[in-house]
Amino acid sequence: MSEDGEPRSKEVPMRLLLIRHGQTHSNVSGALDTARPGADLTDLGREQAELLVQRLVDEPIDALHASTLVRTQQTIAPLARARGLDVTIHDGLRELDAGDLEMNTDDESVELYIKVAMSWAAGQDDVRMPGGPTGAEAFGRYDRAIADIAATGSACAAVVSHGAVIRTWVAARARDVDADYAAAHPLLNTQIVKLIGDPEAGWLVEDWGW
Numbered sequence: 665m666s667e668d669g670e671p672r673s674k675e676v677p678m679r680l681l682l683i684r685h686g687q688t689h690s691n692v693s694g695a696l697d698t699a700r701p702g703a704d705l706t707d708l709g710r711e712q713a714e715l716l717v718q719r720l721v722d723e724p725i726d727a728l729h730a731s732t733l734v735r736t737q738q739t740i741a742p743l744a745r746a747r748g749l750d751v752t753i754h755d756g757l758r759e760l761d762a763g764d765l766e767m768n769t770d771d772e773s774v775e776l777y778i779k780v781a782m783s784w785a786a787g788q789d790d791v792r793m794p795g796g797p798t799g800a801e802a803f804g805r806y807d808r809a810i811a812d813i814a815a816t817g818s819a820c821a822a823v824v825s826h827g828a829v830i831r832t833w834v835a836a837r838a839r840d841v842d843a844d845y846a847a848a849h850p851l852l853n854t855q856i857v858k859l860i861g862d863p864e865a866g867w868l869v870e871d872w873g874w
């Protein structure tokens with residue numbers, strides 16, 4: 665829907681605000697926490713979620729979406745209250761599965777997880793996460809979630825999702841950002857990648873890490 669409540673016309677690109685959730689207890693411990701339901705937000709994470717309301721005050725958001733992991737739903741809750749909007753939950757928006765590396769905290773596991781994810785960002789989507797999905801499988805479910813969001817006719821959607829999947833999926837799908845850029849620019853909690861475009865025409869990055 666546009667600012668005046670009309671559905672977005674086919675000629676008008678949509679804006680997609682991909683937001684990493686607030687800080688969790690697993691972020692503090694450095695654990696590769698990607699399974700459902702996942703860790704809760706810390707007190708700092710809840711403050712970061714509250715701050716999103718003011719940070720996004722000038723954005724004409726008409727739809728809210730989150731993943732099946734509780735940290736994204738906790739992060740979007742203050743925005744949903746402030747805007748009076750419902751939140752649509754998508755399994756496809758959850759973090760890239762860590763497979764056999766799930767909940768590991770050691771440097772070797774974290775480096776391997778990021779290395780595999782970045783290989784997907786660079787187009788090698790037949791590589792498999794140890795005990796987990798291939799890139800084609802992981803990005804396929806994210807593509808479907810984003811296509812579902814775009815198909816609603818939303819003109820500006822706020823999507824609370826996860827650090828690794830946002831930066832690697834954007835690197836793979838946006839025309840102006842590549843895997844090297846994504847690898848060099850991690851997203852901190854509640855940082856946002858702003859995209860403009862649509863699933864058919866493709867996406868351009870308006871801002872990375874705002």
Ligand SMILES: O=C(O)[C@H](O)COP(=O)(O)O
Binds near residue numbers: 759760826
């Ligand atoms: O990198 C990680 O620790 C996991 O992929 C979880 O990422 P998230 O904290 O953005 O969900």
